[in-house]
Amino acid sequence: MSELIKVCDVEKYYGEGNNITKAVNRVSFSIDKGEFVGIMGASGSGKSTLLNLLSTIDHVTAGHIYYDGVDITELKSEQVAQFRKNNLGFVFQDFNLLDALTMEENIRLAMTIQNKSKQEIDPVVNSMMQKLGIAEIANKFPYQVSGGQKQRCACARALVNRPKLILADEPTGALDSKSSKMLLDTFTLMNQELHATILMVTHDAFSASYCKRILFLKDGQIFHELVKGEKSRREFLNQILDVLALTGGDSGYAD
Numbered sequence: 001m002s003e004l005i006k007v008c009d010v011e012k013y014y015g016e017g018n019n020i021t022k023a024v025n026r027v028s029f030s031i032d033k034g035e036f037v038g039i040m041g042a043s044g045s046g047k048s049t050l051l052n053l054l055s056t057i058d059h060v061t062a063g064h065i066y067y068d069g070v071d072i073t074e075l076k077s078e079q080v081a082q083f084r085k086n087n088l089g090f091v092f093q094d095f096n097l098l099d100a101l102t103m104e105e106n107i108r109l110a111m112t113i114q115n116k117s118k119q120e121i122d123p124v125v126n127s128m129m130q131k132l133g134i135a136e137i138a139n140k141f142p143y144q145v146s147g148g149q150k151q152r153c154a155c156a157r158a159l160v161n162r163p164k165l166i167l168a169d170e171p172t173g174a175l176d177s178k179s180s181k182m183l184l185d186t187f188t189l190m191n192q193e194l195h196a197t198i199l200m201v202t203h204d205a206f207s208a209s210y211c212k213r214i215l216f217l218k219d220g221q222i223f224h225e226l227v228k229g230e231k232s233r234r235e236f237l238n239q240i241l242d243v244l245a246l247t248g249g250d251s252g253y254a255d
Contacts, residue, residue: 004164004197005031005054010063012049012220023049025220026063031165036191036198038208040244041217048169050217051201055088055167056080067164085114089158089166089196093173095150097142103153104129104138110157128156131194132186148179152186159196166190168200172207184210205244209237216243 012024024046031037041047052058054065056072064073072083090096097106104125111121129135132152137145145153151171158166168187172180188210190196202208210233216224224243228236 002033003030004033004035004068006064006066007054008064008066010050010053010065011061012046012053012058013061022220024053027217027220027222028063029215029222029225031197031199033164033197034191034195036187036210036212037200038211038214039199039201039217040203040205040208040214040240041223043203045217046220047201047217049220051167051169051199054165054199055090056084086161087164089161089163091151091154091158091166091168091171093170095142095147095154095174097150097153097157099142102139102141103134103145103149106142106153107157107160110160114161124160125156128160131189132156146179147175148182151175151179151183155183155186155190159190159194164197166196166198168198168202170202170204171200172202172204180204180207205237205240208240209233214240214243 007027007029010024010027011022014021014023027046027050039047039050049058053060060073064071066072067083067087072080075083097103098109101109107125107128108121111124126135129138132155134149134152134156137149142150142153171187172183175183184207187198187200191198200207200211208214212228214226215222216226224246226236226239226243231239
């Protein structure tokens with residue numbers, strides 16, 4: 001695999017004078033194309049701040065973040081907005097679907113914003129809805145479908161423009177256990193069959209066990225790293241729970 005993201009000595013501080021909080025403290029790591037990486041840690045560990053830095057929603061205090069060799073920390077504000085639109089896809093905990101649009105229209109909107117033509121949009125959207133198992137609800141509105149179906153719609157919306165990276169922020173947080181498993185199976189399909197690179201922030205060990213690699217944060221620093229390798233998901237889950245016991249993170253475990 002080739003390297004997609006390189007994070008070099010990134011720091012993010014809030015406040016000033018004697019009231020400085022080090023949310024992210026000299027963090028370095030890399031992510032290869034096609035990886036499915038999780039970030040875990042207790043509340044206040046810096047995981048959401050790190051996701052915001054990687055998504056260009058927030059700016060680093062120090063350090064550098066590279067995407068395919070491009071230093072996004074050096075981009076100007078208008079370049080950042082263009083970079084985000086062209087390279088990143090997002091899956092949020094609360095779906096962020098527009099209630100006035102059907103499921104299909106919500107997905108199509110992502111490509112329409114990119115000024116794609118109807119001839120370009122139609123086959124991509126139809127294919128993505130088929131692959132993610134939501135073609136039968138194409139004409140339904142968000143209030144007419146389940147949370148799991150909404151989240152798979154959000155996944156389709158994130159994927160249709162073929163972004164370099166999918167960023168998922170607690171994507172199972174608003175779902176029941178059955179819908180969570182369906183979504184995580186969808187993430188696995190996205191990663192293995194559609195070759196999406198995924199970075200997921202989660203407090204939930206069960207969700208994290210679907211990842212190929214996990215970075216654990218504690219007090220704004222990487223405390224530990226786990227690689228799934230050839231382990232079964234059950235074995236990997238047990239390893240995750242052991243590390244969380246050391247970090248003070250919530251397991252969120254439900255089988």
